[in-house]
Amino acid sequence: MTKRLFALLVLVAATVAAQPNTRRATNLAALLAHPTFYHQRPIMLIGTVALQDTGEFRINGDGLGVKLISQGATPEGLAEVRGEYMDLGRINADDPRLRQFDLKRLFNIDPEGPWPQAGQVTAIVASSVTAAEPPAAPSIRNIVLYPSRYLDQPVTLVGQFAGRNLLGDLADAPARSRYDFVLRSADAAIWVANIRPRGRDFELSLDQRIDTGRWVEVSGTVQQGRGLQWLDATAGSLRLTQAPKETPQETQIQVPAAPAPEVVFSAPTADETDVAISTSVRVQFSRDIDPSTFRTHVTVKYVPAPGAQTDTPMPAFTTQYLPGTRVLEIKFSEPLERFRTVVVQLPDSILGTDKQPLNAWELKFDTGAN
Numbered sequence: 001m002t003k004r005l006f007a008l009l010v011l012v013a014a015t016v017a018a019q020p021n022t023r024r025a026t027n028l029a030a031l032l033a034h035p036t037f038y039h040q041r042p043i044m045l046i047g048t049v050a051l052q053d054t055g056e057f058r059i060n061g062d063g064l065g066v067k068l069i070s071q072g073a074t075p076e077g078l079a080e081v082r083g084e085y086m087d088l089g090r091i092n093a094d095d096p097r098l099r100q101f102d103l104k105r106l107f108n109i110d111p112e113g114p115w116p117q118a119g120q121v122t123a124i125v126a127s128s129v130t131a132a133e134p135p136a137a138p139s140i141r142n143i144v145l146y147p148s149r150y151l152d153q154p155v156t157l158v159g160q161f162a163g164r165n166l167l168g169d170l171a172d173a174p175a176r177s178r179y180d181f182v183l184r185s186a187d188a189a190i191w192v193a194n195i196r197p198r199g200r201d202f203e204l205s206l207d208q209r210i211d212t213g214r215w216v217e218v219s220g221t222v223q224q225g226r227g228l229q230w231l232d233a234t235a236g237s238l239r240l241t242q243a244p245k246e247t248p249q250e251t252q253i254q255v256p257a258a259p260a261p262e263v264v265f266s267a268p269t270a271d272e273t274d275v276a277i278s279t280s281v282r283v284q285f286s287r288d289i290d291p292s293t294f295r296t297h298v299t300v301k302y303v304p305a306p307g308a309q310t311d312t313p314m315p316a317f318t319t320q321y322l323p324g325t326r327v328l329e330i331k332f333s334e335p336l337e338r339f340r341t342v343v344v345q346l347p348d349s350i351l352g353t354d355k356q357p358l359n360a361w362e363l364k365f366d367t368g369a370n
Contacts, residue, residue, distance in 0.1 A: 023082070024169075025144050025188035028064040031085060033227025034171035035119060036286055037259060038085045043124070044187065046132050046145045049079040059124065062148050067123040069106065075131045083126035089118035141188040143222055147229050156219040157190070157231060158241060159183035161197065164206045165288060168259075168354040173288055174223075174230045175324035181206055183216065183231070192218055195233035202240060207290070207353070217241045261287040261352040262359040274368035277337070281330040281344055281363070288353045291321040294328065297349045303341035303364075312337060336367050 023042040031038050031045065047061035049068060057068040059081055068074075068081065088107060091098065093115040103109040107121050135142035138155040162169060162182040169182055169189035176193035181204075183192050195218065197204040204211040219237035223230055265284040268275045281300075298319055304311045316333040328346075336342060343364050348357040 023187055025141050025186070027144060027147055027229075028059070028061050028066060029147065029224070030144075030171065030227040030229075031066065032064055032122075035085075035087050035122065036090070036264075037171035039087045039090050040084060042083075043085055044080065044082045044145075046078065046080050049074060049076050049081070049129060051076060068126055068129070069123050070126040070129050074126075074129045078132045078134070080128075080130050080132040081124060081126050082128045083124050086123050086125055087118055088121040088123075089116045138222075140183060140185040140190050143190060143229055144188040147222070147224050150222040151224060152221060154219065154221050154234075155231070156217060156237075157183060157185075157192075158215065158217045158244065159185040159190075160212070160243075161204050161214045161216050162189065162212050163204070163209065164353050166207070166209050166212055166354050168287075168352070168356065170228065171287070172226065172228060172326075173323070174225065174228050176230065176232070179206065180230070183218070191228060191230035192220070192233050192238075193223075193230045195220075195235065195238055197238060199239060215241050215243050259287070260356050260359050261285050261289060261350075263346065263361040266363050268363070268365040270363055270365070272365045275342075275365050276370060277335040277367050279336065279367075280332065283328045283330075283344075283346070283361075283363075285326045285328070285358070287356075288323060288326060289321065289328070289358070290351045290353050290355075291323070293349065293351045294319050294321060297347055298328075298330065299343075299345040299347075300330065301343050301345075302337065303343060305340070338367055338369055340367050341365070342367065 023044055025044050026038065027045055028047055031043070047059040049057055049059050051057055057070060057074055058065045059068045088109065103111050107123065109116060109121060135146055135149065138150055138157070140157055140159050143150045143155070160183065162184050164180065165173060165182050167184070169184050170191065173180055174191050174193060179196040180191055180193045181197055182189050197206065197216070204214060217239050218231065218233050220231040220233035223232050262285070263283055264286045267282045268279060300314050300317055302311055302314060315336065318331050320329045322329065330344065341364060343362060346358060346361045348360045350358040352358070
C-alpha cells in the first residue's frame, strides 16, 4: 500500500475519531456479532496477526478473522491493534470519503459493479499494531480482550456500575436475568448477571444514572455468547468498594456517544401487500429500548380512503416489548379492514435504555381480502 493511500484511509478514521467517541476495548466475536454497533468506531483488540499468501494481513482469534489494513512494520503473532472498524456495505457507494480509494485492490470491490451488502466487506484500518503479551491477571479489560482465556473460570472483578447499559457501553444484553447490569473499567465493559445490585445498606438503580460511577466488587464465573461476555455472579458476592488507587491515565472513563437505536426488521415488511387482516405487527430494534417510552407513543392508523368523508378508526391495540429479542409486538383487538393501507409510526420520543432517542420510523403495508 502506498503512503498516500494509507494516509487517506487514516483520514477516514480520524474524521470519525474526532467525534465524541471513546476507544473501546473489544474482541473479534463482539465485533463480528454486532457490526452496526462498532462500525466506524475507534476500537482496540488483541489477536494473532498473520500475513496471507495474497500479501494481505488478517487478525485472527477463536476461529474468527478480519482483514487488517496497516502500513509499515506489522508484527505477526499476538498483537494489540488500534484503529477503526469499517463495513463498506454500511457506507454509500457515492460517499466522498471513498473516491480516492483503490477499492478493487484494497477491498476487491468493482467500482462499476454492485455495491456490497452490509457485512460482506469489512476491515480494520489500523493506526497502530504492536506486539502483545498474554494477560497476567483477570480484570474487566483483560476478559474483554482475551475472552477465551477466562471462559468458565471463577474471577473477582472491580468496576464502575453502569446500570442496564445506561452509558451505551455494549451492543446488546445477554438477558440472563431481570437484574443484569454493566460493570465498566477504563475502556472496557462487561455484563454481570443473576445478581441484584443491592446489599444490606444500598440498592443501585438499574434504570437511572444516579448510581453510575459507583465502584462495586463482584465474584462469579465468566461466560460468553452472541459476541457478549458476562459474569455469572455468585450469590451474595456483590459489595460496594473504592476506586483502585492506580488507573491508566490514557483510558479515563468518559460517557461515550452511543449510536441511536433503530428498527432493523419488521413483519409485515415495508410496502408489503395482501397482508392478512388478522395480522399483528412485530418490530425489532438494534439496541435495548426503555419499555416505558412505548406508552402513548406508538401510532397506528389507516391511510384515508379516496373520497371518504370520514375514516374508520383503527381497532384498539396493545403493545408488548420482549427485551430478550428487542422485539415490540403490536396486537389488534379485532381484524383490520380489508384492502386498506395501514401506517405504523414510532417517533423519536421512544428511547433506548441509555436515553438515546430512536431514529423515527414508519411502516406502511396493505391488507388483503382475508
